[in-house]
Amino acid sequence: MKWFKSNSWSLALLPAFLFTFCLVVYGLFMAAQESVTTLNGFSLDAYEKIFGNEAFLQSLKYSLSIAFVSTTLSLLLGLLLTKFLFETLKNQLARTVVWLPMLFPHFVWGYMMILLFSQTGWFSTLLHELSIIDSPDQFPVLTNDRYGIGIIITYTLKEIPFVVLMLLPVYAQLNRDLPNVVRTLGGNKWHVFKTVEWPWLFPVLMEAGLIVFAFILAAFEVPYLLGTTYPKMVSVLAYEWFYQGDWSKRPESFAVMMTVTAIIFGMLIVLLSLVSRSRYRLMKGNGM
Structure with missing residues (x-):
C-alpha cells in the first residue's frame, strides 16, 4: 500500500x-x-534498390548534413544564450519570451520563413522599397534553395528554446563556489568552463542533440515547405514514394523509413554509451 x-x-x-x-x-x-514483403514473400529487394538509387543516396547525404548543421547551431547558440543570460533567465518573463517559440508548430515557422525571407517576402519587398536592391529578385535565395539554408535557419531558431530549456536546470544546480576556486588557482574563464561547467553540460547537450537531430532527420513539414525538388530530405522522398501511383515503390518507402530509424538507433546506442561514461566519472569524482 x-x-x-x-x-x-x-x-x-x-x-x-x-x-x-x-x-x-x-x-x-x-x-x-x-x-521486406513482396508478392513473392520475404525479400530484401527494397533495401538493395534504395542503396543502388542515386536519388536516395543524395537525399540521405543531404538530410544528414542538414540535420547535423541545424543541430550543431542549435546546441551552440542555445549554450551561449544560457551561459551568458543565465541571470536574466531567472526572471519568469524572460524565460517565457525565450520559450514562447516552442508553442508554435514547426510548419508555422516554415510558413513564416516563406512570408519573411522568400524573394517575394516581406524583407525583399522592404529592401526594394528602400532602394537597397533594384528588384526583389536580387534578394538572397533563402527558401527552396538547394543548400537548405531556409530549412537550417527554421530548425535552428525553433530548437534553440528547447536547448535552453534543457540547459537551464544544469546551470541552476552548479556549485557557485567552484568557479571561485578555479580563479583562485590561477584559472581563467575558459578553465572555469572546461573544468566546472562542461562535465555537467556534456551529457545534457548530447541528449538534447540526439533528440533534435532525430527529429530533424525524420521531420516532414519544414522540408516539404522550404525544400527544393532535388535533392530532397529523406522524409519527403519516402512520402512521395509512398503516395505516388506506382505501388511497387511502397516497400522502398518503408525501407527508407527503416533506414532512418536504424541510423537514429545507432546514434542512440553510441551517445548513451558516451553519456553513461561521462555521468559515471562525475559520480565517481563526487564520491557517490
Whole structure:
C-alpha cells in the first residue's frame, strides 16, 4: 500500500506510456514487415534498390548534413544564450519570451520563413522599397534553395528554446563556489568552463542533440515547405514514394523509413554509451 502511494504519479502515467509505446512498436513492426514483403514473400529487394538509387543516396547525404548543421547551431547558440543570460533567465518573463517559440508548430515557422525571407517576402519587398536592391529578385535565395539554408535557419531558431530549456536546470544546480576556486588557482574563464561547467553540460547537450537531430532527420513539414525538388530530405522522398501511383515503390518507402530509424538507433546506442561514461566519472569524482 505504501509503495502505491509513493508511486501514484508513475501509475497514473503508466496507461499513457503503454499506449504510446505500443503504437510506436506496432508502427515499427509494420514498417519493417512491409519493407521486406513482396508478392513473392520475404525479400530484401527494397533495401538493395534504395542503396543502388542515386536519388536516395543524395537525399540521405543531404538530410544528414542538414540535420547535423541545424543541430550543431542549435546546441551552440542555445549554450551561449544560457551561459551568458543565465541571470536574466531567472526572471519568469524572460524565460517565457525565450520559450514562447516552442508553442508554435514547426510548419508555422516554415510558413513564416516563406512570408519573411522568400524573394517575394516581406524583407525583399522592404529592401526594394528602400532602394537597397533594384528588384526583389536580387534578394538572397533563402527558401527552396538547394543548400537548405531556409530549412537550417527554421530548425535552428525553433530548437534553440528547447536547448535552453534543457540547459537551464544544469546551470541552476552548479556549485557557485567552484568557479571561485578555479580563479583562485590561477584559472581563467575558459578553465572555469572546461573544468566546472562542461562535465555537467556534456551529457545534457548530447541528449538534447540526439533528440533534435532525430527529429530533424525524420521531420516532414519544414522540408516539404522550404525544400527544393532535388535533392530532397529523406522524409519527403519516402512520402512521395509512398503516395505516388506506382505501388511497387511502397516497400522502398518503408525501407527508407527503416533506414532512418536504424541510423537514429545507432546514434542512440553510441551517445548513451558516451553519456553513461561521462555521468559515471562525475559520480565517481563526487564520491557517490
